[in-house]
Amino acid sequence: MKDIAIVAYQQSDGVSDAGAVNEVELIMPVLDRTFEQARLDSAQDVDFVCSGSCDYLQGAAFAFVAGVDALGAVPPIKESHVEMDAAWALYESILKIRMGHADSALIYGFGKSSPGELPIVLSQQLDPYYLAPQWVDSISLAAMQARLMLDQGLITERDMAEVVSRSRRNARSNPHAQLAGDVSPEDVLAQETYLSPLRKADCCPVSDGASAVVIATVEKAKEWGLPYAIISGIDHRIETHNLGMRDLTDSVSTRTAAEHAGMHDGKVDVAELYAPFSHQEIILTRALGLGEETSINPSGGVLAGNLMMASGLSRIGEVFNRIVSGEAQRGVAHTTSGPCLQHNLVTVLEKA
Amino acid sequence: MANLAAVVGVGQTKYTTKRQDVSIAGLVREAAVNALQDADLGWDDIDAVILGKAPDMFEGVIMPEVYLTDALGCNGKPMIRVHTAGSVGGSTAIVAASHVQSGTFRRVLTVSFEKQSESNAMWALSNPQPFSTHLNAGAGGYFAPIIREYIRRSNAPKDVGIKVAVKDRLHGARNPLAHLQKPDITMQEVEESFMLWDPIRFLEACPSSDGACAMVIANEELADKAAKQPAWIRGVAMRSEPTTFAGRDEVNPQAGRDCAADVYKQAGITDPRKDLDCAEVYVPFSWYEPMWLENLGFAPIGEGWKLTMEGATSLDEGGDIPWNCSGGVLSSNAIGASGMIRFAEAARQVRGDAGDHQVEGAKLALGHAYGGGAQFFAMWVVGSEKP
Incomplete structure (x- = not known):
C-alpha cells in the first residue's frame, strides 16, 4: 500500500458567531491559505476533493452543495461528501488514494453552529x-457521563478543572x-455548575469556522517539495447507540481503533483528542493508555x-503541525461523533 | 491499480408510500438482512458498514448512522455515512467499493434508504436558506425549465416524455418490488394526468417512496467463493460541478459527460449502446431519459428521443439497449436509496438474477445516479465476467 502524507493544514479562527457570512465565505479564506501552503x-x-458538514447546523438541506461553490469546480472535479466530521472525509480520501484512483486530495470541513442552539439541535x-x-x-x-465517573470515584471535579x-x-x-x-483549576472550581456536575468551562464553546487539509502520496509530496508528515495508521469504530448498554466511563471503540491504527507500535509524543467535555479527555487519555511522555492537546483542544x-x-492538522515543526516525531489524533463518544476515529502520524 | 471487488449480495425492500409497519431501523435492517441472505452470509462476515441517504431533514434524524448502528450490526466496526444529494445512493456504493478496492477491507455491507413518510421532502428541499435564492419549487420545479430547453433544442415531439412514463411503468409491472404497479398504463392516461410543472405531468414524475437497498461487496478471493454469480465492478466514477456558473450547460452537464467517459474508459467501453447490455439510469422525470441518452453517449446530441420513440430502451418492445428494466426511479423513488437501487439493479442483471425484468444474457450493465441541480454524478459498470 502506498504511504500517504499530509502536506498542508489551515483552520479559521474559532468565533462564537461568524455573523452574516455564508458557507462559501466561511470556507474560501481557509482554502486559499491551504492552496498557498501546498503551492x-x-x-x-x-485528484479528489471530499468534505464534511451537517445540514442541521445551519438549518438548511444540502449545506454542502453551496460548499462546492468555494472550490472552483469548473471544469468538473472528482468530489464527495460525508455528513460527518471531515476527519471521515479524510478517511474516504485515503481509501481513494489506496485504490489508485487519486494521488492527492483536498479535504475540508465547515460548520456554522451559531444560527441554532447546538446542544438542542444535537x-x-x-x-x-x-x-x-x-x-x-x-x-x-x-453531564450524566461525568456524574457516573465522579460517583464511581474514577475522577474528581479537580481532575476536570485541571x-x-x-x-x-x-x-x-x-x-x-x-x-x-x-485559568487555574481553582478558578474553574469557583465557577457555579451549569448542568451539574459540569461547569461552563468543562464544555467546549460553540464556534463557527472551517478547516482544510491536503494529503498526497509520499511520492507526490516529494515531487511537490513540501514538508510532510506520514499517516501511518487510521481506523475508526462505532459502538451501540443504546447508552444504557455502554460503559460510559470507558471508550472501547477508541481503544480498538488505536490498536488497529498501530498507535502502540511506537512512542506517542503528542496527542490531539476531540474531547468536547473535560471529563471526556480523561476517558480518552485512559482508553489510549497515554502517559507522561505524551503532550495532550497542545493546541488547547476543542475546549x-x-x-x-x-x-x-483540525486535530489531525494540529498533530501534523507539531511534526513538521520538529516538536514531535510521532503523534495521534482522535475524532469523535455521536453522544458520549459513541463513534471514534484514531489517526497516527509520523515524521517522514 | 484498484483491487478487484464484486457485488455478492443484493437486498431491497418493497417500495411503497408509507412503511408504517417498521421504524427507520427496521426498514434498513430488512434490506440488509435480504442482502446477507442473498449472499448466504451473516453479520459476523461483514467488516464495515457504509450508509447513505439524502438530506437528514427528509426524516428529521441528524447523522442517522449514530442511531442505526445497532440495526445494521455495526457495533465495534467502522461505519461511515455518505451524503452527495440525489446521487448519494450511487456515491455510497462507490465509497463502499473503495473500502474493498483499496485492499483495506475484505467484505463490506452498504445500505441506503429514505423513509419519506417520516417527514416532508418537498418542505425539506424548499426551506429558505439565508443569503441564498429561495427556491420554493421542489425538484420538479427546478428541472422543468431545463427540460423545456431540451425540447426546444432537439425539436423532440411532445409525447417523448409520455412514452418514457409508460415504458418505465410497464417495466415496473415486471418488478414485484416496484412502488407503482401499473401494468395497464396507456399513453392516453399519462397525457390526461394533470400538469405539475409544465411539461412534467403527474404520471411523468417519480413517486415518493419509503424503502431501502443494500449490497454486500467482497474482494476477489471471497467473490470467487460467493454463493451466487458475482457482479464484478468494472469501473467507478464520480464528478461534481457547481449548481450555477457562467456558460453552464444544464441540459447536458459537463460533469455527466466526464463521469461517463471516465467509467467507460475503465470498463473498456467505446460504444455504450453496443457494448452495454442494459442500463439503470436515474430518470426521476420522464424527459430525463432522452436527455441522459445523449449525456451518456448512447445517442448523438439532439437524437436521444429517437431511441426512446423507436423502443430501443424498452424491454417490452425488444429494444437493443433496455433502460430501467426495474421500472426505474419513475416507478420507485426512495430518494437516498434511488441511486443505489440503480447500481444494485445493474448488478442483478449481470448476475442473471433480475426475475421477470431480466435482460436475457446480460453481461455488462451501467448503474447511474445524479443529484443536486444535475451537478453531482456517480456511475459504475458491472459485469458477469471477472476483468
Missing part, C-alpha cells in the same frame, strides 16, 4: 422514536483559539474552540 492554484490541482441525532422526542441535549448526556486549566493555558499559543488564558464538522480534521 497549488486551486482544487483543480488535486438531541435530534438520538433515536428518533424513544430519545429525540425528549429533546435530551448533548450537554445533559455528557483539564480546563491546561487547555486554556495551551491555547495561548494557538492563534485560532476562541478561549485562552491563565478552546469547537468547529463542528471540522474539529476532528
